[in-house]
Amino acid sequence: MDKNRICKGLRQKFFYPLFMQHLDSTLKFRKGLFGTNTRIEKGKAPTPFIPEAHDIARAYSEIIHARPQVIATETITGIPSTAHILGGACMGKTRDDGVIDSNNKVFGYEYMYVFDGSVISANPGVNPALTITAIAERGISKIPEKS
Numbered sequence: 001m002d003k004n005r006i007c008k009g010l011r012q013k014f015f016y017p018l019f020m021q022h023l024d025s026t027l028k029f030r031k032g033l034f035g036t037n038t039r040i041e042k043g044k045a046p047t048p049f050i051p052e053a054h055d056i057a058r059a060y061s062e063i064i065h066a067r068p069q070v071i072a073t074e075t076i077t078g079i080p081s082t083a084h085i086l087g088g089a090c091m092g093k094t095r096d097d098g099v100i101d102s103n104n105k106v107f108g109y110e111y112m113y114v115f116d117g118s119v120i121s122a123n124p125g126v127n128p129a130l131t132i133t134a135i136a137e138r139g140i141s142k143i144p145e146k147s
Contacts, residue, residue: 016069017060019053020127027122036090038122046126048074048081084128089118104139115139 025043029036048070057068071081092098095107100119106112115136120128 016071017053017057019050019056021050021052023126027124029121036121046080046124047078049078080123080126084117086117086120086123086128089114090121091119103142104135113139113143 023044023046025045026041027038028041029038031037061068073079074081089099089106090097091100091102091104092107093101098107100106100114104113104115104119106114115132117128117132119135120131124131
């Protein structure tokens with residue numbers, strides 16, 4: 001059986017829509033039993049259940065004669081997922097509780113900084129591109145000018 005033919009048939013019948021929206025909320029980080037946890041400090045919690053997105057996906061699927069799909073874990077857990085790789089370089093006060101300090105400088109390395117998604121330790125529920133940009137702009141502003 002030709003694997004490419006099967007995949008081509010699936011590509012023509014299904015699509016995975018991406019919907020982005022502005023969501024004004026703040027995550028608060030705290031130490032938990034199994035590491036760092038988050039909770040909503042203010043605003044609405046991110047959710048994969050967005051009526052406008054569902055309406056658009058249904059309408060578009062009728063036009064292209066396909067079925068919209070969602071990631072199963074989003075439906076089961078009610079938590080939005082992201083294709084962006086996040087975490088791994090947590091901010092801390094010392095090298096014992098983090099990889100970088102509050103100015104994005106890596107502990108133990110004089111000229112090494114981290115300005116990417118690895119400093120975001122939890123899924124914010126929205127595309128993190130602007131958050132990463134803001135982290136980079138703030139971090140770069142803290143690097144002293146060359147003398």
